[in-house]
Amino acid sequence: MKNSFDEKILEEAxxxxxxxxxxVLATVIQTWGSSPRPTGSRMIVNEKGDFSGSVSGGCVESxxxxxxxxxxxxxxxxxxxxxxxxxxxxxxxxxxxxxxITVYLEQIN
Amino acid sequence: xxLETLKSIISKKKNKTEFAIITNLxxxxxxxxxxEKPLSKxxxxxxxxxxxxxxxxKNGVIDGTEIFIETYIKPIKVIIVGAVHIAxxxxxxxKSLNFEISIIDPxxxxxxxxxxxxxxxxxxxxxxxxxxxxxxxxxxxxxLTHDPKIDDPALQHALNKKFYYVGALGSKKTHxxxxxxxxxxxxxxxxxxxxxxxxxIKLGGRSAPEIALSIIAQLVAETYKK
Numbered sequence: 209m210k211n212s213f214d215e216k217i218l219e220e221a222x223x224x225x226x227x228x229x230x231x232v233l234a235t236v237i238q239t240w241g242s243s244p245r246p247t248g249s250r251m252i253v254n255e256k257g258d259f260s261g262s263v264s265g266g267c268v269e270s271x272x273x274x275x276x277x278x279x280x281x282x283x284x285x286x287x288x289x290x291x292x293x294x295x296x297x298x299x300x301x302x303x304x305x306x307x308x309i310t311v312y313l314e315q316i317n
Numbered sequence: 318x319x320l321e322t323l324k325s326i327i328s329k330k331k332n333k334t335e336f337a338i339i340t341n342l343x344x345x346x347x348x349x350x351x352x353e354k355p356l357s358k359x360x361x362x363x364x365x366x367x368x369x370x371x372x373x374x375k376n377g378v379i380d381g382t383e384i385f386i387e388t389y390i391k392p393i394k395v396i397i398v399g400a401v402h403i404a405x406x407x408x409x410x411x412k413s414l415n416f417e418i419s420i421i422d423p424x425x426x427x428x429x430x431x432x433x434x435x436x437x438x439x440x441x442x443x444x445x446x447x448x449x450x451x452x453x454x455x456x457x458x459x460x461l462t463h464d465p466k467i468d469d470p471a472l473q474h475a476l477n478k479k480f481y482y483v484g485a486l487g488s489k490k491t492h493x494x495x496x497x498x499x500x501x502x503x504x505x506x507x508x509x510x511x512x513x514x515x516x517x518i519k520l521g522g523r524s525a526p527e528i529a530l531s532i533i534a535q536l537v538a539e540t541y542k543k
Binding site for chain 2: 213214215216218219221222225233235237238246247248285286288312314315316317
């Protein structure tokens with residue numbers, strides 16, 4: 209397998225930590241069906257809810273931000289979240305494409 | 318993830334080494350795996366599966382466990398011949414891509430650090446320069462000088478070493494002349510036809526950044542074809 213991309217999310221996470229921000233690293237660890245982003249895709253979230261990178265094409269990012277902020281508030285080290293096929297309810301967070309992903313959240317400490 | 322681990326990952330990426338990050342999803346512990354480095358006691362029992370993921374360069378959770386592996390592979394070597402205007406944009410576009418770029422140009426006034434900050438520049442003629450770069454069928458060549466004295470020896474080296482991507486800048490006429498010279502030098506038509514010339518996919522633009530973009534697009538496409 210070749211890989212020609214190099215998203216600099218981890219480097220950015222380090223930059224955030226250097227300016228004393230609390231950072232949660234979110235990583236796609238498993239996918240089923242037509243998930244928008246491959247395993248290993250990443251995003252970072254700080255305690256204010258600023259984020260960078262992505263774990264889906266925009267489908268579940270808001271939930272990941274919310275969960276990450278919660279993780280920081282409760283000062284937990286890590287957590288797994290599963291996102292499944294979205295239902296018809298417009299405000300429900302989920303993957304419109306019908307895929308499933310598991311995202312792992314971990315605090316950098 | 319410990320800040321220490323994060324720092325170590327970033328430095329390994331910078332040094333272009335091959336490694337993997339192994340995370341225990343239930344304890345939250347993570348560690349770095351390298352070929353010759355022994356695994357921690359806790360992970361020893363998964364050693365076969367970890368090596369399997371590492372060899373096939375895959376990311377994922379080991380079946381029936383809470384162990385997640387993310388592998389980092391060595392970037393692809395890309396050699397640019399000609400520290401010209403287009404090369405400056407190429408280097409810029411390639412920043413978010415996993416390529417390790419070297420620039421060869423015997424003309425010192427082109428190959429200056431001021432024009433290419435933090436880049437590996439080899440201020441030598443291609444024949445000399447290739448003595449200090451290890452190349453193989455996973456290497457790519459982008460020849461941009463359209464000066465036969467500089468481009469041709471590099472193209473010959475790339476064809477002999479079976480680079481997976483060889484592209485050469487120049488008009489159709491320039492390229493036809495180039496092909497003729499390579500033919501005279503004894504290269505087969507298969508070898509000559511493997512050169513992407515005129516270089517790049519057709520975008521329509523003719524400015525330096527647009528040509529650079531068309532070259533990068535072609536390079537990425539060829540990288541995934543392999």
